[in-house]
Amino acid sequence: MNMKKKLIGMTLLAAILNGCVKDDKYEMSNFKSDIDIVFNGTTATVTGDTNGFVSVNGADVTVNGANNTTANMTITLSGSTSEGSLLVYNLRSYTIVLNGVSINNSDGPAINNQANKALYINIADGTTNTLTDGTTYAPAPVNAKGDTIDQKATLFSEGQFYLRGNGTLNINANAKNAIASDDYVVMESGNIKISVSNTGSNGIKVNDGFTIKGGTLNIDVKADGARGIKNDARTAIEGGNLNITTSGGCKIETVNGVKDTTSCAGIKSDSLLLMSGGVVNIVSKGEGGKGINCSMNYEQTGGTLYVTTIGKVTTTGKKIVSNPHAVKADANIIFTGGEAYVASARKAFTCDGELLINGGTIMGIGKKVSTPSANSTQAFKSYDEDEEIDVIGGKTLTIDGISYAIPSIYTCKNAYILVSSAHLNK
Numbered sequence: 001m002n003m004k005k006k007l008i009g010m011t012l013l014a015a016i017l018n019g020c021v022k023d024d025k026y027e028m029s030n031f032k033s034d035i036d037i038v039f040n041g042t043t044a045t046v047t048g049d050t051n052g053f054v055s056v057n058g059a060d061v062t063v064n065g066a067n068n069t070t071a072n073m074t075i076t077l078s079g080s081t082s083e084g085s086l087l088v089y090n091l092r093s094y095t096i097v098l099n100g101v102s103i104n105n106s107d108g109p110a111i112n113n114q115a116n117k118a119l120y121i122n123i124a125d126g127t128t129n130t131l132t133d134g135t136t137y138a139p140a141p142v143n144a145k146g147d148t149i150d151q152k153a154t155l156f157s158e159g160q161f162y163l164r165g166n167g168t169l170n171i172n173a174n175a176k177n178a179i180a181s182d183d184y185v186v187m188e189s190g191n192i193k194i195s196v197s198n199t200g201s202n203g204i205k206v207n208d209g210f211t212i213k214g215g216t217l218n219i220d221v222k223a224d225g226a227r228g229i230k231n232d233a234r235t236a237i238e239g240g241n242l243n244i245t246t247s248g249g250c251k252i253e254t255v256n257g258v259k260d261t262t263s264c265a266g267i268k269s270d271s272l273l274l275m276s277g278g279v280v281n282i283v284s285k286g287e288g289g290k291g292i293n294c295s296m297n298y299e300q301t302g303g304t305l306y307v308t309t310i311g312k313v314t315t316t317g318k319k320i321v322s323n324p325h326a327v328k329a330d331a332n333i334i335f336t337g338g339e340a341y342v343a344s345a346r347k348a349f350t351c352d353g354e355l356l357i358n359g360g361t362i363m364g365i366g367k368k369v370s371t372p373s374a375n376s377t378q379a380f381k382s383y384d385e386d387e388e389i390d391v392i393g394g395k396t397l398t399i400d401g402i403s404y405a406i407p408s409i410y411t412c413k414n415a416y417i418l419v420s421s422a423h424l425n426k
């Protein structure tokens with residue numbers, strides 16, 4: 001047995017002993033209702049706390065299940081508080097049910113999950129829930145180990161979490177991110193509306209991955225350098241409706257004497273971004289703002305992608321520091337299926353590797369040319385500025401049988417246009 005196999009074996013054994021394999025195979029029926037928390041103004045009422053985990057200070061509620069070895073806790077939240085919060089320590093995976101709750105915390109997260117195991121956030125069917133933070137956070141509490149805890153968002157989680165249920169969840173962020181996880185986030189269903197003010201940061205910030213399988217996720221971010229979704233790892237779009245608007249400009253900072261530029265993007269993925277289903281609509285309005293910005297491949301096998309960028313290029317002196325490209329990848333852009341309709345203030349598609357069109361239906365419009373790889377297996381056609389095609393917002397553009405209803409905010413005179421579909425003759 002080589003070292004790597006041995007390590008995997010040991011990790012798996014440790015996982016089984018810790019019960020995390022069991023925890024990850026969660027079924028709703030395994031759970032009994034446990035703790036009910038009803039917020040009311042600046043107070044909260046707790047019932048069902050048979051283990052004595054809960055402490056309440058005004059409407060700030062702490063659930064301390066740090067030594068909770070009995071699995072499957074459910075915390076159900078309802079009511080409304082103008083100055084409250086929920087902070088949870090838990091050893092095992094558990095569920096939070098948002099059952100028509102409104103939590104405003106002027107100086108910290110509305111919900112802070114400090115458990116490292118899976119958290120299931122169930123947005124109860126038919127309910128509307130709202131989480132809001134303030135513009136500055138008070139110093140974070142200290143946990144049982146004596147470490148100051150993280151509080152990176154209105155809804156923050158140390159561990160991975162799953163969003164499910166068919167209710168509505170509104171998240172407002174005024175200081176940091178709206179949602180953040182130091183692990184990964186999976187959205188399965190629900191109607192989630194994220195609004196980040198210009199004093200906030202990203203819509204969703206995750207360290208270890210983001211997947212959307214269903215539901216509707218609307219994200220509006222206004223700050224300079226803000227991303228709708230900022231993912232340090234792999235992004236998977238498998239279904240659902242994802243609508244992202246960014247309106248900030250570039251954030252230019254000097255860090256340790258080095259000038260650092262952060263441009264806005266609908267999605268910034270530091271690894272593979274794989275789109276296999278769903279509908280994504282990204283609008284980037286600010287200077288230098290991109291639609292998709294990937295540190296590795298952008299790959300599309302299905303679903304429908306719409307991207308519109310309308311910002312100017314960002315310059316410092318005479319140097320361009322950020323281009324408002326629609327889809328940018330540091331590695332390759334690979335289409336094998338689905339549909340992509342892109343209207344860019346600069347390039348529709350740009351990458352350091354190959355732009356491979358091996359399938360799908362594509363119309364990419366830009367002020368600068370997008371150049372597919374000669375290794376592409378599906379026919380494509382390119383129209384350049386000499387053909388003097390004016391792209392007018394609000395009108396439907398049809399070229400070679402491919403139609404795109406151009407967003408009203410976009411115009412481009414003498415556009416470069418790239419089209420491809422299975423029906424196109426080479």
Ligand SMILES: [Ca+2]
Nearest residue numbers: 083105106107
């Ligand atoms: Ca507070």
Ligand SMILES: [Ca+2]
Nearest residue numbers: 149150158182
């Ligand atoms: Ca952390």
